[in-house]
Amino acid sequence: MGLRYKGRAFNAGDFAKDIESAAIEAIKEELRERFSTIRHPNTGEFPAVLVHGEALDDLRLSIEGSPQLLAIVKERMSAEELEATAFLPVQSGSPKAFLSYSFEDRDMAEKVARGLMASGIDTWWAEWEIRSGDSLRRKIDEGLGNCTHFLVLLTPSAMKKPWVQQEMDAGLVRRISGQARFIALRHGLAASELPPLLSGMLSPELYVSHFDQGVRDLVNDIHGVSRKPPLGPISSSIDLPAIGYSKIATAIAKVFVEETKDAMFGDPQKSTGELATAVDVSEDDIEDALHELRDLVTVSFDRVLPKADLFATFDKHFMEWSPQEDALRIAADLVNDPSMPIDTGQVAQRYGWEPRRMNPALAYLLARKLIVDYQVLASQFNSIRIVKTDATRRFVKSRS
Template sequence: MAGLTFNGKPFNPKDFEETMLRAVRDKVAAQVQASVGAIRDPDNGEFPTVVTSIDEEGNIVVRIEGSPTVLAVVERRLAKAGEEEEEEDVSGKAEVEPLVPKVFLSYGGEDRELAERIARALMDAGIDTWWAGWSIGAGDSLPQKINEGLGDCTHFVVLLTRTSVMKPWVKHEIDAGLMRRISAQARFIPLRHKLPADELPPLLRPLMSPAVDDPPSDIQQLINDIHGIVRKPVLGKPPAAKMGPLHEEYSAAANTVAKVFVERSETALFTDPEISLEELIAVTGLTRDDVVDAAHELREVLNESSSIGQDSYYPTEEMFVRFDGKFGEWNPAHDALRLATDLVNDGAFPAAVEAIAERYGWSARRLNPALAYLMNRKLIDARSGIGHAPWAAAWVQKTDTTRRFARSRT
């Protein structure tokens, strides 16, 4: 069977695809680094760092890291750049004003004074209100003006009293308002004044009908409803999980799954360890769906392997970069900064990773996440070698990026 070749050399299509993806990832990282990496916090001199990865679906994921202050500077710079790029597109175009709610206020003649107070309170609250007292002038056609008001309204409000519910004209306007509600063109709001809810016309009884007695003091909720201001209170924070501090970017289930990999890994290297779906369910106490969804949430740092009759998961090195600080005895970001600083400041600092581990007294389990932090963010020059396991690299060397990272973070 003939093999596949590229430039005259045999190649594996899967390896070729992975190589191309990594090449694209590196190109994206270089482009982001060029635009973002040069941004500097003017107060403390810190530069941001850029980390790229490829998730299990082949998507390139870019993360920008740094202190809250430098990230705020980056956000402002990128927002400004985006505004400048859009200036040409938006020039000459009319500005889109926010939608102003429009109310058609229906009422009986005997309730004119109360209706005017309601109409003025709505206008004062930023709600454009059609009220006959100012919407119909001398010589105007009544049906035409009413139809115009009904056709433009986003909210049909009818003031219902014991007298107005009997008025034929009010009934006609209610019919028109209900038709707009049925066609999803307007909301229908029955507003009761000294009228019990059980005395409403049968078609209106299923609708929420607020009562009003002394506007404008008692129609604030009506105003809020028209403006779409919800009554539901802001959702508070859930109780802290028993497992301790969580990684705030992930759900409790994802933290639980990540913690298993952090505690079981011996080297913090790619695929260490590989754990079956069934074992994760048993160890975490989560349901199958919860584990599968947690793995999907962690897809930037956790890969899935499927074989006949069994699914399993294995981590990337970035898993330990992100979660060791939460569930381990050390913080890879802090260790990485120490390593970068020593590379920059100590001319006699060893390049061999094994010698670095001996100097610090660190195991591979601790040093590798620090190396992965620096390598994934292109902050050092790292090289592999034959038999360099259990280390993430054989030797490392500082670059100008290492210097900028070390100096800006210290």
């Protein structure tokens, strides 16, 4: 009787393939562990790490976290690792702005502060934050230490105030360390009158006659709303968002997102010809787009099968929900609510979600190793149980 492997006659090719697959999985796990354990020293935030690729020469990373945490991660990477990594900034909660100003400019500063607050930007303004008996230094330090955006209202009066200069020094330190953006607002002050350190920055001017528009532009800048108009669709019948993928790749994903019944692997399956017809491009264009989507689809004998991660990635652009937000809701309830069930069906019932919505959230959590993997065949869910780990807690804490 000859050697047998996995219940069959030994085949050197199968054995070598399994050894290579095991080696790749070990390397992917080492990469995930290496970068997911990096912690921001001040906020305690950990990144969410996703490792892509099925070949040793095609391993890539996607790392999610706040801009401040991603700056730390980048410092610990080699040039080759940086080139093979996609960094996905995640803003934890609302932006927090610190507004520095001269008391002579109080009325305008208040209008700016109220305009920011009304647009979802938590703003530190001295007259709201400092009460009788408070330590001025401690309250200002708290506001500076928590801000994601340092704003200074620069006027001829403000330029002469020593405390405004001191606060600008602190704001520039946070900018240099990657902890906050520094935005200088000018009113009645020419750009040529700015200090040398600010002369290279874009400093918008607030005009009394166009004040509301100036605040709206500021709000859009803080929220990251681009003023650049979107690219036109690849055909008149397709309206697609600009989300970091080519228009054709996005159109392919849209086809799968809109036609799937349960958002699981291989539902639905399409040939390259069917996709070319649906998207109205050539099959060569489809092949190029599928290479771009290689982490999110499997191509076998001219059949294109979407992976669960495709729906976790694209649902938020075409459906009424966001798998990332749904995943955070599940994770937060796992961590904070003792009555949270672990049976996936019960969790879905608790939220009133069908498998079509539940599965992308599960895929998001599973891909990042944020819950225990309980995937089984012949189930309507990507995992039959939802069990938390220490990574779940770190994820919730990092997004709080």
